[in-house]
Structures are given as structure tokens and as C-alpha cells.
Amino acid sequence: MGKMKRVEESRTENTYLIMKKHINCYGRLFGGVLMQWIDEMAGIVARRHAGTIVTTACVDNLNFKAGAYLGDVVVLIGKMTYVGKTSMEVRIDTYVEAADGTRKIINRAYEVMVALDENDNKVEVPKLIVETEAEKAEWIGGEKRYALRKERRREGY
Numbered sequence: 001m002g003k004m005k006r007v008e009e010s011r012t013e014n015t016y017l018i019m020k021k022h023i024n025c026y027g028r029l030f031g032g033v034l035m036q037w038i039d040e041m042a043g044i045v046a047r048r049h050a051g052t053i054v055t056t057a058c059v060d061n062l063n064f065k066a067g068a069y070l071g072d073v074v075v076l077i078g079k080m081t082y083v084g085k086t087s088m089e090v091r092i093d094t095y096v097e098a099a100d101g102t103r104k105i106i107n108r109a110y111e112v113m114v115a116l117d118e119n120d121n122k123v124e125v126p127k128l129i130v131e132t133e134a135e136k137a138e139w140i141g142g143e144k145r146y147a148l149r150k151e152r153r154r155e156g157y
Contacts, residue, residue: 003126010048029068041078046113082142086122
């Protein structure tokens with residue numbers, strides 16, 4: 001059996017303070033800035049899991065649930081949910097954190113990353129060890145999303 005890694009081994013958390021440079025003309029966090037942070041987070045999680053160069057294959061899902069505003073503290077948490085042979089699905093949750101530490105989710109995204117060698121050839125990734133009930137549920141969801149992505153590719157998307 002090949003190399004295996006636990007979900008927690010690649011879990012990553014980043015925190016940002018929303019400043020004027022992050023705000024759109026409506027006074028909220030610009031979605032493009034958040035999308036960049038999400039893509040960076042997915043890349044870090046995938047690189048930690050694969051131990052190789054990675055690239056974004058697709059942003060499978062990106063749901064904006066609420067806004068963030070100037071002065072807000074925003075927390076992104078990324079974790080591995082599903083792996084194939086060379087691809088990895090990463091879930092990134094974004095929260096606004098209140099002064100008392102409570103967090104309200106404002107975005108959830110799933111990205112598919114592919115592991116590459118130095119010549120941009122796809123390489124196999126470690127198997128994912130799923131331990132908790134939540135991790136098992138994410139794996140089942142990941143299998144379904146993988147099948148949907150394959151079907152979309154067959155349809156030309």
C-alpha cells in the first residue's frame with residue numbers, strides 16, 4: 001500500500017484583517033480578493049498533502065453566504081476532503097470572527113488540485129485516512145462531486 005496521510009496533517013488556517021485595499025465599491029470584501037485567498041489556501045493544503053507542486057484544476061463550488069466589512073477579521077480553514085489518483089479535493093470555509101472569538105460562516109468552496117512533478121506531469125498523491133464521522137461524510141460527498149465533475153467533462157464542460 002502506498003503512502004497515506006491524515007486529514008489533520010494538511011489542515012491549514014489563515015487569518016486576515018479586512019482593510020481598505022480589500023473592499024469593493026459597495027463597502028464589502030471584494031469577492032475576487034476572497035477567491036484569491038481561497039485558491040491560495042487550497043494550494044497550500046494540497047501541497048502539504050501531496051508533498052509536490054500542485055495546480056488548480058477547478059473551482060467546483062463557491063458559495064457566498066454573507067459579506068465581510070472593513071475592520072472584520074476573516075478566517076479561512078482548508079482541509080482535504082477527497083483524493084483520487086493524482087487529484088485532491090479541498091474544502092475551504094471562510095468565517096468572520098467576532099471580538100469574542102465566535103465565528104460566522106460567510107463562504108464555502110471546494111477546489112480540485114492536481115499534483116505535478118517538476119516537468120508538469122501528474123503524479124500520484126498519498127491516500128487519505130478518514131477517521132471521524134465528519135471526515136467520512138465529506139469523503140462520501142467528495143465521491144459524489146467527483147462523479148458529477150466526470151459527467152460534466154463528458155458533456156463538454
